[in-house]
Amino acid sequence: MRIVVQKFGGTSVATPESRLAAASHIERARSDGYSVVVVVSAMGRRGDPYATDSLLSLLDGTDGVAKREADLLMACGETISAVVFAGVLRSRGHAVTVLTGAQAGIVTNGEFGNARIVDIRPDHILAKLNEGQIVVVTGFQGADETGELTTLGRGGSDTTATALGVALSAEVVDIFTDVSGIMTADPRIVKEARQLEQVTYNEICNLAYQGAKVIHPRAVEIAMQRNIPIRVRSTHSEDLGTLVTQSAHQLEHGALVNQNAWGIAHTANVAQIRVEGEGVGTSSIFALMAERGISVDLISVTPQQVAFTVADEVADVAIRLLDELGYQPQLRRNCAKVSVVGAGMTGVPGVMARIVTALAQEKIEILQSADSHTTIWVLVDGSHMVAAVRALHRSFCLAAAMV
Numbered sequence: 001m002r003i004v005v006q007k008f009g010g011t012s013v014a015t016p017e018s019r020l021a022a023a024s025h026i027e028r029a030r031s032d033g034y035s036v037v038v039v040v041s042a043m044g045r046r047g048d049p050y051a052t053d054s055l056l057s058l059l060d061g062t063d064g065v066a067k068r069e070a071d072l073l074m075a076c077g078e079t080i081s082a083v084v085f086a087g088v089l090r091s092r093g094h095a096v097t098v099l100t101g102a103q104a105g106i107v108t109n110g111e112f113g114n115a116r117i118v119d120i121r122p123d124h125i126l127a128k129l130n131e132g133q134i135v136v137v138t139g140f141q142g143a144d145e146t147g148e149l150t151t152l153g154r155g156g157s158d159t160t161a162t163a164l165g166v167a168l169s170a171e172v173v174d175i176f177t178d179v180s181g182i183m184t185a186d187p188r189i190v191k192e193a194r195q196l197e198q199v200t201y202n203e204i205c206n207l208a209y210q211g212a213k214v215i216h217p218r219a220v221e222i223a224m225q226r227n228i229p230i231r232v233r234s235t236h237s238e239d240l241g242t243l244v245t246q247s248a249h250q251l252e253h254g255a256l257v258n259q260n261a262w263g264i265a266h267t268a269n270v271a272q273i274r275v276e277g278e279g280v281g282t283s284s285i286f287a288l289m290a291e292r293g294i295s296v297d298l299i300s301v302t303p304q305q306v307a308f309t310v311a312d313e314v315a316d317v318a319i320r321l322l323d324e325l326g327y328q329p330q331l332r333r334n335c336a337k338v339s340v341v342g343a344g345m346t347g348v349p350g351v352m353a354r355i356v357t358a359l360a361q362e363k364i365e366i367l368q369s370a371d372s373h374t375t376i377w378v379l380v381d382g383s384h385m386v387a388a389v390r391a392l393h394r395s396f397c398l399a400a401a402m403v
Helices: 016-031 052-057 067-091 123-130 156-167 201-209 217-225 282-291 312-324 351-361 382-395
Strands: 003-008 035-040 096-099 106-108 117-120 134-138 141-143 149-151 172-177 198-200 230-234 242-245 250-252 255-257 263-276 297-301 305-311 330-341 368-371 375-381
Touching: 003 016, 003 156, 016 035, 016 067, 016 172, 035 067, 035 123, 035 156, 052 067, 067 096, 067 134, 067 141, 067 149, 096 123, 106 156, 117 156, 123 134, 141 156, 156 172, 156 217, 198 201, 201 217, 201 242, 201 263, 201 330, 217 230, 263 297, 263 312, 263 382, 282 305, 282 312, 297 368, 305 312, 312 330, 330 382, 351 375, 351 382, 375 382
Parallel strands: 003 035, 003 172, 035 134, 096 134, 106 141, 172 230, 198 242
Antiparallel strands: 106 117, 141 149, 230 242, 250 255, 263 305, 263 330, 297 305, 330 375, 368 375
């Protein structure tokens, strides 16, 4: 059996027109000989009646709701979406079965609100596919071993799709959204941003972790385990979008190309914290942050200083905790992290010099930096974020056709 998993995001199932466009992709896959498993998100975005954030807003001002019950509420959005979308498919003459995450065999741990998938038992899905049915699965949800409903946190429907793709040995997982594919930068900031034909798992994970929101990095990591290809596509186009695979070879109009960097990502509303002094207790600082659930990033450690970043909204808490430890932390608010991503940077001299030169020409100060094999991060003042993204996009010639 040739299987494809197709995930449709909130905007792809929000209106009758979008649902018809989504249905046409399913019909095209079936005409190509595939059995199709569909994963749906809740319909629409914040403000729309059945979007997840809208459902959560019903709890505003309510203190007595446990995480277990909040999961029951949030799961309603995907359930509504699946039933409505199945109705569209059935009205077009297709045999359809709707399955909740639990019915689809998605087993999670018991962490309500941010559960992790620990197993998938796809027998029910396979039985329905063997009957020639389209299987529509509610994204974002599963159940623990005791049968308690759980939700998978942000990006949970992407995670559902790729996890099912792995469990079913799908030929490809299609992630349909309202953009045509993965771009070299946010097109709202860089008008010259281009769609990429192909990126690696590592590259898109880094782009996603650094602020690009096309697909959740946890979903990519799951697909990477079994080398299941992902295509990021537009619901309203037949274009195949951007292919995400293990291969480091990059394509542009079907031709092999060589490029150091492939994308510029950014994260706003970041705060930098610095703790100075001889023998700074690095382990105690980060242990305390972890204990209080504060995520730290862009870590720089020397014998005389520890510097790291946190989200702006938790900066006051982090400073208070460090004060209680007896430190005198320095806080800089309204920073932004700008990231240059590309597997082609590995081992190539001069990449950092290129970044420094591009930012210096715009008189943008680098407050902190770090790097990995595929990513270089720089921290800048938030007022310089847009200029920094544009300058780096120009410096790496990402707007030009690569031939």
